[in-house]
Amino acid sequence: MRQLVDVYDQIKLALPLLEEKAVKLAVENHTDTYADEILWLIKQIHHPLVGACVDTVNSMAVLESPMDAVEKLAPYAFVNHLCDHKLERDQFGIKFYGVALGDGDIDCLRVLNTIKEVSPTDRITFEIEWDIGEYSLEVARKRQMEACVKSIKYAQEVLGIGG
Numbered sequence: 001m002r003q004l005v006d007v008y009d010q011i012k013l014a015l016p017l018l019e020e021k022a023v024k025l026a027v028e029n030h031t032d033t034y035a036d037e038i039l040w041l042i043k044q045i046h047h048p049l050v051g052a053c054v055d056t057v058n059s060m061a062v063l064e065s066p067m068d069a070v071e072k073l074a075p076y077a078f079v080n081h082l083c084d085h086k087l088e089r090d091q092f093g094i095k096f097y098g099v100a101l102g103d104g105d106i107d108c109l110r111v112l113n114t115i116k117e118v119s120p121t122d123r124i125t126f127e128i129e130w131d132i133g134e135y136s137l138e139v140a141r142k143r144q145m146e147a148c149v150k151s152i153k154y155a156q157e158v159l160g161i162g163g
Contacts, residue, residue, distance in 0.1 A: 004033070004041050011045055018049045026053035026078040031061035035069040042076050051120070055081040056111050057129070060096050070111050074119045081127040082115075084108060084151075098129030101151035102158060112159050124161055126151050 011025065018025055029038045029052070038052055054077040059069035074080075084104035085096045101108055112124065128151060130144040155161040 004037055008041055008044055011041075011050060015045075015047060015049070018047075023049065024078045025050050027051070028053035028081075029055055029058050029069055029073055031058045033058075034062055034064050035059060035072040039072060039076070051078040052076040053079045053081065054115070054119075055083065055127070056106050056108075057081075057083050057085045057096070057098075060085060060087070066106055067110065067114075070114055074114050074117075077115065077119045078121055079123075080115055080119070080121060080125055082108065082111060082124050082155075083127040083129055085129070097131050098147075100128065100147040100154065101126060102154040103147075103150075108154075109159060112161070124155070126155060 007027070011027075014025070017023075027038055027041055027050070029035050042050060042052060052073040054070055054073040056066055056070060058081075059066050082101065084099050084101045084106045086099045086104040087094060087096045096105075098104075115121065115124065128144060128147050130140065130147060132140040135143065152162075
């Protein structure tokens, strides 16, 4: 929480500039914060230009349910990162990694519907978090581009986003 108190102080100092430039600031539930911590920060600042960026998978890094985080943050979310991850267990524990939308364990349709119903944003931003793994940079880039194309197709055909 000390880190968030420091962030609070920095945002408070930036508020005059946000107001002058009419810029919204979205605080992301990054891989080191719980949704409740982000909500605490937003509510403490209590300013219409300060809201959330809800990332659909970052909560997994702190063992928080992705859907719980989405439901908590969506009402405050100016922006979002709609991404999907696959969760796997093995004898060493659990790991998760980025995949194309629809190929993982995130209920993308439920996330989308929640954002559409309660979020002040009018857009979806998809994000592919791709681990290069054992591949060369060239192969990894090609595979990530394929995941992006597949995600766009999924967004259009399954989620009904875009045209």
